Amino acid sequence: MYQINTFNAIAQEGMERFEDDKYAINDTDDPDAVILRSKNLHEMPFPASLKAIARAGAGTNNIPVERATQEGVVVFNTPGANANAVKELVLANLFLSVRPILEGNEWVQNFPFNPGDDVEAIAEDHKKQFAGNELVGKKLGVVGLGAIGALIANDAERLGIEVYGYDPYVSVDTAWSISRRVHRVLELDELLKICDFVTVHVPLMDSTRGMIGEHEIAQMKATAHLYNFARGPIVDKDAVLKAINDNRLGGYITDFADADLLHHPKIRVLPHLGASTEEAEINCAKMAAANLKRFLETGDIVNSVNFPSVQMSFNSPWRITLINKNIPNMISTISTFIANLDINISNMVNRGRGDYAYTLVDLDELDRSKVENLIDELNKVDNVIRVRAIEHPGAFYEEY
Known part of the structure; x- marks a missing residue:
């Protein structure tokens, strides 16, 4: 259990x-x-x-x-x-950036109409103040072409937007999924200089913290809008505030609430709605x-x-899993321990990732006591962090 x-x-x-x-x-x-x-x-x-x-x-x-x-x-x-949920929220905010839909609704709801007024006629007279623009022909830059970024790039292109993508680490699988009409750029500055909208979709790591800072914002058009639906610290909020207040950035939309960003007419703050569907x-x-x-x-x-990702068909009575330091001779050490107990290895796979490695070993062995003894011995080996034995489950996992 x-x-x-x-x-x-x-x-x-x-x-x-x-x-x-x-x-x-x-x-x-x-x-x-x-x-x-x-x-x-x-x-x-x-x-x-x-x-x-x-x-x-x-x-x-x-x-x-x-x-x-x-x-x-x-x-x-x-x-x-949750990629589709985030994609739809970003696209919704693209529309809100070019069409003052929320402002128009707020005006209608709060206008001091009098009893008997022709509401429709009055609204028609005032609608010019809410004239907007169209997205067709505008340029969108997508920074990070993972699951979310790729969906945004493809769907924005279908809306008639000219899309530019930047991701030096884009995977082969993702590359195949991105429309050939999405322009790939090799330098972030190149994307920032030409786009009307820039949306960031990279994971938060030491290398991406403050990735969009003073230098990057200085490359953008003064009318451009910056979106952050990835993680708050990826964008330097102080650099954003300074640029917006100096009229060097058209607007900022973020999905991460921050007291310093509230109540600014050119900043929209959402309560982390990206995956909230x-x-x-x-x-x-x-x-x-x-x-x-x-x-x-x-x-x-x-x-x-x-x-690392490690998968292997499970067809033997027992499987041993090992997490160990990624150092030389660990595989031979593990194999020797198994052989010394007169247990045959039917299959094995090992993958390393940085300082650690993961190994699957399938055993042609039915004697539970011998397998338990093996686990005890392997746990004594230097640089082995965790060992466990899995008996053939009979029924395998359900695919997502």
Whole structure:
């Protein structure tokens, strides 16, 4: 029986994937895995039993990923599960940037009409103050062409917008999904100089913190609008405020509330609505559950932010999973221990990521006591962080 603990409200459609005969939910303080959304785990000690954390969302800045890695805890996220929700919100704000829809509605609602007034005629007389522009032919720059950025680029192009994309690390799979009519630029400054709108979609890391700062904003048109639906610190808010107040930036829209950005006529602040749709929460919960089930039942790692993706068909009676320091001779050391116990290896795969490595070893062995003895021996090996044995589950994980 696997023990799963939850933080935050996780959509039932995801939790239903944990079968009652194999999983217990919130029954212990020593879970095998945790599934969460926004709960901050930085001050929470990890129990020795914890093997995995699944974030029902893309960002993992609420999880101490480095500490988890050092303790052999695999951290998963759900890339792409909320991409459509964020895409639609960005597109909605593109329309709001060129058409004063909200302002027009507020004017009509608050105009001091008198009883008997011809409301329609009065509104017609005043509508010129809410004239806007069209998006067709405007230039949009998308910084970061991951799951969200690629969707925005493709759909904006279909709206008749001229789209420019910047991502020096774009994956092959993403590259295939992006319309050939989206212009790829090799330098960020080039994109900033020509675009009327710039939207940022990169993860928050040390290398991206303050990625859009004074220098970058200085490259933009004075009429351009900057969007941040990724993470607040990616954009230097002080640089934004200074540029807007100096009339060097047309507007800023962010999905991350900050007291310093409130009540400014050229800044729109949203309460982190990007993934706040029923569909996105369900998709994230289902993918997070699938990630955990696959890992706990087969040892496979997919969508991890701290360990390499490793998958291998599970056809043997037992599988051993190992997390260890990524140093020379670890594979030979592991193989020697297995051979010394007269156990045959039927299949093996090893992948490294930075300072750590992950290994799956399938064993042609039916004797449970020999496998348990092997686990005890491997746990004594220097630089081995975590070892576990998985008996063939019979039924495999459900695909997301």
